[in-house]
Amino acid sequence: MSDSLLDVHIKHSLQTVHGVMPMEIALSLAKGQILAITGPSGAGKTTLLRQIAGLLTPETGKIVFEKDVWLDSSKQTSLAPQLRNIGFVFQDYALFPHLTVEENLLFGLPKGCDRNIVDDLLTATELSNLAHRKPSQLSGGQQQRVALARALVRKPHLMLLDEPFAALDYDMRYHLQDMLLRFHRQHQFTMIIVTHDIGEIFRLADQVAIIENGKVILQGTPTEVYAKDPSQTGDFVIFGEVLSCVRQADQLLVSALVENKVRQLTLPLNLASEMIPGNTFTLRYPMDSARVMLIRH
Template identity: 65%
Template sequence: MSDNLLDINIRHSLQTANGILPMEVSFSLSKGNILALTGPSGAGKTTLLRQIAGLVNPQSGKISLDQQLWLDTSQDIQIPTRKRNIGFVFQDYALFPHMTVKENLLFALETKGDEKVVDELLDAMGLTQLHGRKPHQLSGGQQQRVALARALVRKPDLLLLDEPFAALDHSMRYQLQNLLLKFHRLYHFTVIIVTHDIGEIFRLADRVMIMNHGKVTQLGSPAEVYTSETDNADDLTLSGEVLSCQKLHGHLLVSALIENKVRQLTLPLDMEPQMLPGNNFTLPYSLDPNRIRLVNNR
């Protein structure tokens, strides 16, 4: 018996700013893996997540989870979203504004589900004291914790995350990554996360898949994908906090906290205004040593 939990083979016409693009995606993902999905804007990443969730129907193909068919256009099989045991978190959080924090979680709980899991998640996410507040009374980081807790309340087999931490500062992003890893170890669910942050990819993912123009261009471990000579990493970013910055031999030597590790970056001199100690930064990442170079990791 295959250990692949998720099997996808779909075709679709993707609407882009440059017209209609043929989308063809085929891959398998083993149970318990965390897959980072990355690539340029318009590549089809969000559309793929929505197709897996059943929110968008591909024009043809199959999607199965643990050998249960969720979609098979040849047999006219289409399992609705509510019957797919998934959790998903998008950038806009999509919390119900008229419900409290706890009510948002209870609404997501299965009928006759054990309400104890709601209190457990509120405690684990540090939300117990906020359970009676409504979304507009919460910070962005607090709203994101609620969204993540709501996605986990049904103990999903598959968790879909669409750049869930992109709008958060480095400290909050790292905190929520820790929570994701904690619950992943506890519940052993499979994860697909759309991200452009290279540190996040290496910290979270077992596998990484690059999409471009509606197709999978690379699939492998982060080390395999990002040491490939054919890889194009122009759309990736590196995020962190500046610890110190000094001029040295015609460039900047920056000490930065990136994914809770102190790293040394060499950067162009014209970036000095962005590299003041204490600043949070997001930079384009490249393997080209003439642009941004990781020269030390300790």
């Protein structure tokens, strides 16, 4: 047993438009971390979330959360989804159309729990004035806030989110990402989010795993992963504040605050005069030392 909060080791035959694709996933996640899962469509990302949640059973494997065995195919053990204390936010929101906003949240509230959390979440998500409306009367951003609140009402230990902000415009995406980070800091749950948005990965994730053809091909911090394989993304820009900078051999080891996350960056020596603690910076990626470009403020 590892020291991780969540350990997943599964094998599964996934039906795709191109035929059967063998899935073989092994990943671990520490308590309180946010893991972003990305990769091409059809790689198995949503299937993996559904397997962790217990909505789909892999052919073989084991899933352990803390000391609880959620799945062990060798012992024909599979814990029911409602017993896994998971919050799941689907890409299409999956709200009950015949229930009001408040009723959707109450539906997710475990029996015997204080219903005051429903009122607290309605306030925190700015939905109090919409509590008696039905999903069809809400905008996409409002529906997504309801979906997030309904997942949080369970006070889950693990949150699973499947491209939750993909259909929203930039301003709404940023607002909901900020709200999610706020809830994460407040409640300290562990989270896995499927996303194709590089900015979202850098803003939210402690770790990122790239899945291709049913396998994890890279996993690490966002800066580690995209520095190792710049082909995984086009050019993009990050903004940060230098916390510390140490020269090591022919490179700089920089600790920086990037979108509320402390990141470790490896940068070329010619940026030493800029990487002074307290300085703010803008870096254009990918992080090939020949291509790193600092845009001076």
